[in-house]
Every structure is written in C-alpha cells, then in structure tokens.
Amino acid sequence: MEILKTYKIYIGGAFPRTESGRYYALLDSNGNTQANVCLCSKKDIRNAVVAARKAFGGWGERSAFNRSQILYRIAEMLNGRKAQFIEELTLQGSTQAQAEAEVSMAIDRIVYYAGWADKFVQVASSVNPVNSSHFNFSTLEPMGVVGVVAPANSSLIGLVSMVMPVLCGGNTVVGIASEKLPLCAVTFAEVLHTSDLPGGTVNILTGKTEEMLPTLAAHMDVNALVSEDLGPLNIPTALACVDNLKRKFQCDQDWMSRDAQNLQLITHFQEVKTTWHPIENIGGSSSSY
C-alpha cells in the first residue's frame, strides 16, 4: 500500500492548508482522484502578502553573492528530486521524454538566474557625469512584493521561469500555481523550503486564479504583478493594478525554449535609484596630483 502525498500550500516558510478548509480534486484521465489540492481564498492571498512583505527587508538586503548561492542551492535541491518531478509531470499528462526535458530545463534556468544575481546590477547601473560638482550614480533596487501568476498550461517550467528572475533581483513573491497543473508548484515549494531561502520570500498558493487574482491585483501592498495573457481577466486585472500604480508585466513565451531567459526579465522588477552627493572642491585642477 503506497503512501499518498498531501499537497499543501506554502506561506511564510510553513506548509499550512488553506484557511478556508476548501479543496478541489485533481483527477487523472480515468477519473480517479490523484490528489486533493487546496482551494485557496482571498484571505490566503492576504496572508501570503503579509509574509512576503515581512520577508522583503531581509531578502532584498542580502548580499548579491548570498542570493546567488541560495539560487544555486535551489537548483541543487531540484536536481536531487528530479525523479519526483518527472513522476508528477507524467501524472499530469506529460510523456516521459517531455517530463525529463522540462525538469532539466527548469534546473538550467535556475542556474542561469543564480549566475545573474551578482552581475545584473553592474550591467544595468551607471555613474552619471553630471554638469556640477557632484558624484552621481544610478543603481537598481528590488521593487518589493511581486505577484506571480504562473502560466496555466505549465506545471513546472512556467512557474520556475517567472519566479526566478523576480527572486534573483531581491524581490519576494506571492505565486499562484496553475489551477489544472498544480502538483509541481507545491513540490517546488518544498525544494525552496530546503534551499536556505528565508521563509516568506516565496509563497505559493493553489486554487482558482479567477478567485485569487482580483485580491492580489488590487492589494495595496503588492508592488508588481507578472502573468501571461490572462484572456478575459487581462483588463480587470490591469485596472485593479492602477489603484496603487502596481507595475504590471505580461510575458508570453515558450518557456521550454532555451532563449526564454534574459536580463530584462530581471530588470523589469527593479527600480532605478539615483543618488547625488557633492564633491568638495579643494585644490585646483592645475595641481596635477
């Protein structure tokens, strides 16, 4: 007799069930129940935002090197659980070959962003030669709490590809898993949990996007939102984002493509900060020292 896994959600570094007590059954092609998955509520979203905000100070101010190390650790942990992800992907309809390709692409993608963590600021910052006696530089800072709506037709690679650039840049995440393919998202949360990522840095909820998204999009303490094309939800989501001028990004990519990764996906979730300081003018330009 096999032991079945209970799929729970991930908030503030813990794995609770939804506060609502609701669930939905995930069926296989024969109509048999594979798992009972949490049907999260608006309240779960709000709890996740609180956890993500609390975690933001600590994660955003970690050294870039340390974030890079932790991202690489995520790749290591995922690699160690390859078999489990392949099994879940095949259970959700992938062929063995597709599942294997998806898992190895996910690992590569995490390694890619692990490498960026201590480089993107260098590449995208500037020292600005102002026309006055000031030292002036522009650097990047994370936006804060970012909502991530994982692609509906992907269980693992879509979520990983959207979360990693956001995380790499020092933001914290409230993620909504694919409603019909949620299993890998929960297992990915377990990977994150064992990767030295501080609790609350990434939070992952399962359930109906149309139930949770309006709360996430309108939440005044969420700084940005990223999703793929949401169809009929595009316009209401965009309008809700205007309430606190949430930065909203839509990326529609073939996430299984090797090219579906770049610097801009990191800098989309960064604010440019410019700092000025006077330069003392003692000693003439003729002094040649």
Added chain:
Amino acid sequence: MPTKPTSVPTDWNYAPSPEGTSHIQLKKKYSLFINNEWVEPLSNTYYPTVNPATEEVLAEIAWANEADVDAAVRAARNAYENTWSQMPAHERGKYLYRIARMMQERAREFAVIETLDGGKTIRESRDVDVPLACNYFFYYAGWADKLEYAFPNQKIEPLGVAGQIIPWNFPLLMAAWKIAPALATGNTVVLKPSETTPLTALKLAEIIKDCGLPPGVVNIITGHGDTGAALVKHPDVNKIAFTGSTQVGKIIQRAVTGTNKKTTLELGGKSANIVFDDAPIDQAVEGIVNGIFFNQGHVCCAGSRLFVQENIAPVVIQKLKARMESLYVGDPLDKNTDIGAINSKEQLETIQKYIQIGINEGAEIFQTECALPTKGYFCKPTLFLNVAQSNVISQEEIFGPVLTIQTFRSIDEVIQKANNSPYGLAAGVWTDKGSRIFNLSTKLRAGVVWANTYNKFDPTSPFGGFKESGFGREGGLHGLSAYVKSE
C-alpha cells in the same frame, strides 16, 4: 560704533532690479503648431494665458478639440512613417544639436517668457530652467547614433507616435525632457503643454520650424484637460508620457488599459528631507529652503516633509525661521526675488485650503512677515510645527511653499516615517557620516536621493519615482528605454 544686530533684520530692501521685457516677441494669439505650420484650431476656440504675478492676459491660446488632436497625430504618424524613421540616426542627432544651439541663442527671451507666463523667478528660469532644457537636447542629441551601446544584446525599435503631456511647474524644461529622448530614439511627437503655461513650448515651436526639422516630427497642441484626454484616447498614439499629479496619472493609466500604448508616468511626491544631528546645520538650512521654496514649492520632488533629529530641532527651527525671513517674495521678474508668484489662482486656492487644514488639525503655523504684492497670486513661505504623521498636511502633496516639520530620535524611526507614504519620488539626507548616508540612501524607497544637497537635476541623471510617484525614468541612459521597444 554701530551695534551688531542680534537677529536678521527684516526691513532691508534691495533697489528694484527688474529684467527687461522689451526684447521678447509675443504674438497676441497662438494657434496650433502642426506639420511646422501655425493652423487655426478646428474648435475655433481660444482661451487667455495670464501672468500670475499681475493677472494680465499675455496672449490668446488655441484650445484644441478631438479633431485638432487627430490632425496633430496624423501629422506625427505621417512624419514617423515617411521621414523620421527613414532618416539616418546621425542626421536625427544633428537636428537635436541644432535645436539646442538655437535655444541657447535665444535663452534670455525664453527665460523672460517663462517667468511672465508661469510666475517663477527670473533667477530660476535664467539659471536653471532654460540652460537645463538646452542641455537635455544636447545630451540626447549625442545618443541618436549610439543606441546600440545603450541596449547591448537587444534589437530595439522606436515606438512610433509619442503623446506627451507636461505640467506647468517647469514648462520648457519638461518639454525638453520629453521631446529630446523621444526624437533621439526615432519617435515623433505630439506635445501638449499645460493650459496655464503654454508660451515657451510655443516659442520652442518657432525654433523647431527655424531649424528645419521635417514637418510633423514635433507637433504642439494647446488646450485644457479635455485636449490631453483626447490625446491619451487617440487610437494611433503608441506612447503616452505624462508628468503631473498622481490622480491624473491613474486616470491616464486606466484609459490606456487594454490598448498597446506604453506609458511613463512622472507623478506626485511628498519627499522626506532628513537632518541628522551631525549635519553642517547652516548648509542643511540652505538645503531645506532650497528643497521646499525652490520654484514656490511647485516641484514634484520638493522636500516637503522635514525630519529633524530631536536634539538639534530647536536650533534648526530657529535658523530656518531666520533664513525664511530673509526671503524676498514678489515680482518674479526682479533679479533679487527668491519666491515668485503661485502659478494660478486655482493653485493658490489649493495651497490656502491646505494651510487652513493644517491649522484646523492643530499644527503650529509660522509664516514670514514679508509683504505680498497687492495684485497677482502670492503665498508667504509657511512652516508647520508639531505635525503628526497622520495629519493631512504631512500626507498629501500641497505643491506650494508649505513645509511640515517632524522630529525623530533613531535612524529606524526616521526611515519608517519617511517611507510611510504612498509616494516615493525623492528624499534628502543631511549628515556628515558617509556610512549613514549609504545606509539611508539604500533604505529610503525613493527614486532620487540627495545626500547633503537637494533639488539637483541633470540630463545625465535618471529621474523618476517608486510606488505611486509613477514609473519609468527620464534622463540619462535609463531614460532612453521609455521610448523604445525591444524585439
């Protein structure tokens, strides 16, 4: 032997030193600038633009309606498709250089008109607005043929037609901030200046014509909010760049929802200016004055919330009051004037409303004893002491010469108070300790941090806000990305 004055005398007066207005050329009536021609508005409507220091009408200005906006957008689209996007990049750059040079040649005229139309002091329009506006054109001129260095590893394209809506606080400078990067990256422009300060943009149109910029590359249409709304809604506009209030910014962002229009929004602020007990106090007081009274406080990044460390608050406040007493409020054209006219009657009423709210909230008001001119719109430099974080006057943008003062003890406390605002445009920090500056400048959630200085601007320096102060950056390398799309 003369006795040394114990406080700053307030009865000193300079002899009047007004800048002459005889050399400027203003038409009685300005129509719309479309396709390098002055065209009568299809609306057949004009409105007066007023000198806020004298309440005299300066000129009649066309009030564009939807059909006028459509004509301007069509001109810009035609120029984009047939001229501007075909032109070699280095040639585009040369036009921008030519505009910059012609602005320099006519700098004095621009400064005087800016002061007449907007009420800002001649000292500021002459020394800040006009030279900076020229410099933005110079800076972006050079980018036109170097964009591949700005966007390595990316294939970029211009967006097309940019609709640009600018405010009344820095009319010519904002026009330069908007037009220069848009043209350098290969876009064409429909610019709508503010209804109260259209004149320098219309003078800029003369330069655009004189310098031979192909017709339709820059079109300037005047009018009120409905004109701007028509531009935002026009289906053939690819980009909206807006500088103004957060309230209007949100209206614009909602209006473009569901379209492919890109936006950059440069919105309001309630910026914290923080003085620590080790700061050079006299310099800090100058910085506080510059932070809030520069341009009558009509500055989106004005340091309108002052936080002073508790142990030095009495001396800072005393010195600040004394310094404020020495500010000259009056004729903006006078070269000795420190604080000019409030831009419009409407804005003066808004400021007065907030001053009354502050009094009603129980804050302690201080205003200088200066005499205000009997005509025109003027406001005394104003301080509020004993202000609470929850007071309306310390939360909402007043956009006038009104400063709130709060005290703090610890660094954590002041960071929390400073960041406790929906805005995030700018912040100031005054301290002698380098490590503290970097701590603060990292933790303050604002797009610009001025350390031991305030209200400095430069074409090479990106400017823009966090949170509800808007998104996108203007100026510098980062300002280019507002006007391109990446393949």
